[in-house]
Amino acid sequence: MSKPAVLLLNPPGDKLYIRDYYCSFSSKASYYWPPQDLLALSGLLDADFDVRVLDAIIPKRTPEDVLAAAADPALRAVVFTTGTATLKGDLALMDKIRAARPDLKIAASAGIMKFIGRELLDRNVALDAVLLDFSDSGLAAWLAGTEPPLRGMIIRTPAGLVEGPLSTAREFSYPVPRHDLFPFRRYRLPIARRFPFTVVVTSLGCPYHCGFCTAGAFGYKVRAVDNVLEELKALTALGVREILFQDPTFTIATKRVVEICRGIIEAGLDLSWSCNADLHALDEDKMAWMKKAGCHTVSVGIESGSDEMLTKYSKPITVDEIRAKAARLNAHKIKILGYFILGLPGETRESAEATIALARSLKLDIASFSVATPDLGTRLREEAVAKGWIPAGASFWDSSEFPVLETGGLGKEEIWALRQKAMRSFYLRPLYIARKLWEVRSLRGLQILASNALSLFRK
Numbered sequence: 001m002s003k004p005a006v007l008l009l010n011p012p013g014d015k016l017y018i019r020d021y022y023c024s025f026s027s028k029a030s031y032y033w034p035p036q037d038l039l040a041l042s043g044l045l046d047a048d049f050d051v052r053v054l055d056a057i058i059p060k061r062t063p064e065d066v067l068a069a070a071a072d073p074a075l076r077a078v079v080f081t082t083g084t085a086t087l088k089g090d091l092a093l094m095d096k097i098r099a100a101r102p103d104l105k106i107a108a109s110a111g112i113m114k115f116i117g118r119e120l121l122d123r124n125v126a127l128d129a130v131l132l133d134f135s136d137s138g139l140a141a142w143l144a145g146t147e148p149p150l151r152g153m154i155i156r157t158p159a160g161l162v163e164g165p166l167s168t169a170r171e172f173s174y175p176v177p178r179h180d181l182f183p184f185r186r187y188r189l190p191i192a193r194r195f196p197f198t199v200v201v202t203s204l205g206c207p208y209h210c211g212f213c214t215a216g217a218f219g220y221k222v223r224a225v226d227n228v229l230e231e232l233k234a235l236t237a238l239g240v241r242e243i244l245f246q247d248p249t250f251t252i253a254t255k256r257v258v259e260i261c262r263g264i265i266e267a268g269l270d271l272s273w274s275c276n277a278d279l280h281a282l283d284e285d286k287m288a289w290m291k292k293a294g295c296h297t298v299s300v301g302i303e304s305g306s307d308e309m310l311t312k313y314s315k316p317i318t319v320d321e322i323r324a325k326a327a328r329l330n331a332h333k334i335k336i337l338g339y340f341i342l343g344l345p346g347e348t349r350e351s352a353e354a355t356i357a358l359a360r361s362l363k364l365d366i367a368s369f370s371v372a373t374p375d376l377g378t379r380l381r382e383e384a385v386a387k388g389w390i391p392a393g394a395s396f397w398d399s400s401e402f403p404v405l406e407t408g409g410l411g412k413e414e415i416w417a418l419r420q421k422a423m424r425s426f427y428l429r430p431l432y433i434a435r436k437l438w439e440v441r442s443l444r445g446l447q448i449l450a451s452n453a454l455s456l457f458r459k
């Protein structure tokens with residue numbers, strides 16, 4: 001007997017949207033990677049379902065294409081990923097699917113479901129369920145007809161909404177995701193050394209609680225090292241050559257990082273990779289192992305050039321430590337992508353200028369300047385609502401677009417002008433341009449560099 005079909009959907013959009021579980025935004029430098037929740041679900045559902053994947057962002061698909069895919073009578077359910085940047089449009093598409101297929105089960109996945117899942121189900125009759133933890137087994141059970149409560153889900157029932165328990169285990173595993181169903185040959189990352197590239201997750205949430213970041217609200221749990229290595233081996237066999245470890249912070253625990261690195265080396269996996277790292281937790285041991293195991297770049301949240309701002313938002317690092325750790329990464333020949341935030345409440349022209357100066361003074365490969373957005377689940381959002389800067393129910397924005405916060409300090413226009421200034425003063429340095437051109441090794445590399453450069457300055 002054939003297995004029931006389930007469609008894992010990354011909904012279409014008018015921009016290159018990245019729905020990245022904890023946050024969603026439009027890609028400004030033509031980079032693109034797959035949604036980590038849909039990847040994990042493809043493996044979790046594979047044994048019992050005919051898993052179909054429609055990433056409608058790349059290659060670009062229309063709502064009509066999605067409706068055509070949903071019309072297949074063999075389809076039992078649609079599970080879509082979403083985020084604050086696209087929630088309205090995604091829900092409107094689900095209304096259309098529901099109108100065409102009243103029999104389908106429809107479930108939403110995204111980090112924001114932890115905060116607004118119940119409310120969304122109350123307000124949107126098209127939705128049958130939301131996922132609170134994509135790494136858990138509740139979805140497969142629900143699709144198989146098991147009665148709620150089910151782990152990691154809120155489900156609509158005739159008797160009302162039923163919320164299942166969340167796992168409290170510190171470690172998790174899941175079957176190897178069906179990367180072959182995703183258009184992985186089209187994913188792009190400016191820092192990637194090789195292609196094809198894709199994303200792997202080794203931990204969820206973050207043990208820190210930076211005031212502007214939602215990851216700390218999810219607790220912290222880690223994926224079994226053997227389970228991670230099993231996925232890396234499968235990816236190597238599939239021909240993937242580059243990995244982005246897309247954990248909020250891959251580098252928290254030295255023992256785990258070393259075990260994963262040692263596993264990559266001992267298995268002889270031909271992979272180059274990058275990861276999100278926490279500068280404070282990066283020590284000499286980790287840096288050395290990471291470099292040996294193929295790590296060429298770390299993406300680190302530097303956030304601000306002002307100790308006052310770092311302290312105010314509980315970022316566990318000082319400007320001096322940032323300088324010292326960045327120098328050690330340079331010494332290990334690991335490149336750095338630095339993330340900065342401009343326009344947090346309390347920001348002054350001086351602190352913003354200090355941030356721009358810090359970005360220029362560090363030897364960074366890439367710098368990303370975003371504007372402060374009051375994401376669901378953050379202390380910044382609580383502050384913004386309490387002070388009346390945003391309405392309590394507001395939840396639609398894109399962190400790479402024009403500021404949404406008017407904090408009484410710097411105005412939105414000033415923050416945006418500072419962000420544009422930061423971009424220009426970082427990227428338009430003759431030395432930086434010369435270094436980038438010197439590093440280009442192929443025609444493809446030149447094309448990516450030109451495309452990234454153009455898109456970086458597009459409004």
Ligand code: SF4
Pocket residue numbers: 206207208209210213214215216248249278301315
């Ligand atoms: S360390 Fe990074 S991922 Fe963790 S809460 Fe802070 S900004 Fe978020």
